Amino acid sequence: MALDKKIMERLVEVVGEDNCSDADFVVQPYGKSLDSVSGRQAPAAVVIPETTEEVSGIVKIANEFKTPILPRGSGADLTMGAKPTKDGVILLDLNKRMNKIVNIDFDHMVVTAEAGVQWGQLITALLSQGYYTGQLGPANSATTIGGAVSNASVGGGGETMFAGPGRLVASLEVVLPTGEIINTGSAANPKGKPWFGGRFLGGPDLTGMFIGDPGVLGIKTK
Template sequence: MDKVLRALEDAVGSDYVSVEDFVLYTYSRGIEGALEEVMPEYVVRVKSTDEVSKVVKVANRYKVPIVPRGGGCCLMGGSKPIEKGGIVMDLTGMNRIIDINLEAMTAAVECGITWAKLNTLLFEKGYYTGTLGPGSGMSATVGGGLSHHSVGGGGAAMYGTCSEHCVALEVVLPQGDVVQTGSNASIYIKESFCRFGLGPDILSIFLGDNGIFGIKTKATLEIFPRPDYHECKTFLLENPGDVNAAKIWLEWRRMGSLGIYDSQYLPPLTVVAYSGFLTEFPFIPAWKGIDKGILWYTIEAYTEEELEEKVKLADEVVRRHGGEELGEKIEDGNIARWHYEKHGFWQNWHALWNIAGPGCVPCSTEHHVPIHRMPDMFRAFEKWEEENRSLLEKAGAFSGVSTAILCGHTAVEVDSGLVVWDRPELRSLNKQLWINQMHMVIRNGGMPYMTGELYSQSLVDAAAFPEPYFELLRTLKRTLDPNGIISPGKYRL
């Protein structure tokens, strides 16, 4: 038995360390479709912060890299090794709810819990996490969502990214020390409630870091009462729908708070794709033959009068920009109601990833842009697709923007990318197209948030970062991780 294996088994128990080929292969990739499988040497399933710390110390002793992994849902290669070997640390065994404090309105959890498990319990108590994490929330973990500033699972229009509501975070640093951040940084604060105080916002270093600065083990999130009243509406938009959607969202924002909990725009091609492939969804029959884009919203309110007034104001804006309302019921094509009342926010994205059938996989280039710049990005994609038409046809790939999601006060999350065929002979071409499109997004002002392997490296390769910024990033990494143990290769670090 090699020394590393023996030390890992001493740290977590022999039942929780694997070197079997079929297990290593399982952890050699996520759901991304154009990256090579990269086999780790060891898979370790941790059950506590203490075990995480012990494993990290073993890795430092023997100079073995570690990739932390939650649900494996990163679309950019963020939860697999970039270079062969090392340890993949599976954190999904750390999935306990530690405390739900309804007085402080917080939930403390281990970071291996899924967003679905946490919010299912909170729903029963009349609460939720605001933004419900990523669209992959049935399998994506809280730690993964915080590592990527995730959106997509619902609630982003009102609450922004999921990481905005983290008030305390426990992190195992790259040399094995355990640090408490946010409210928990002070030994005298007994209830986590706010991260803005006690000096610099050190917690934020670990949010959106894609796992390069440490391993998240426990998090405390703000939770919010679910309002008693809501309305869900779906509209057809006159073309160009992306232009009209941006105008609608800007007008809503300039009117102050309308209680818009969620709002998305689906371009005409996405509507056609839904109609052709996702036939099991109950709103699909009403979409047959539609050649327009769709905009939908959910508004929440605490009284009937408040809801009525907000819906009236929101609808006036939509109709002013050519919106035609579909029916009230889900069967009338009202995806908004399905999304909110039937937990469609998670079903939706899991289905889209395999929209064209077995062997079809996503190569995402999702990113943020300002609301008023959304149409410009749509045009940039149209131009890119025309310039790369022959390569797309050779790969049998589809490209474009599938959805735009209103996110926070000023931003739109643009769900864009490629749908490719996961075949060995196409891997190189698929990756070439994927990287090329990432560079296009970056150079057109898109802000990637789930960066993983390819987007983080593309930001560096496209020279997006001025040298003072990148040197600061390098300095932070070297200071926290002098042995280069945690997630090496991301951002070319």
């Protein structure tokens, strides 16, 4: 089912014409993922944001037009969460442009990364300096950090010793279903540091709400 022309025009205003398409040859590949059991359903349009603010803008447009959205990482998913299950869905590809490692603080052993960073990409960056994530990554090295956290995934290479991706998260930047942007855990304090206190300091564990939620409660961007 094609999206209303007005919706497409608004999405183009947010991400640019090159990063928004409803062309069949663009949307069809997003109708499948590593999961091969649940069938195939292509989205109505694919949008590729670059910033958290763009994700927020897309969510607000979807709310305005009452159109379902689906965040997706690399598609290395085994739980049917990376492809639509109905017609008329706007799919947000968070892997293609939101894939930057923002900072690696070796002194405090904390990484700040966008949700579209792939596990193999992060491991390579750390190994070059003699560090390691504590696991090889869920599913495979193509799994994104956002996808691993969203599915509370498990992976080999040391997880039983160092804990899974969800337990390693100190904070999250999340776009709520309203389009509001929030920071949880150690990032909730604007004067704090990413490493200070972890996610359990200063109140309830709001970070934990978004771990294992498959993007239902909010879209993780960092």
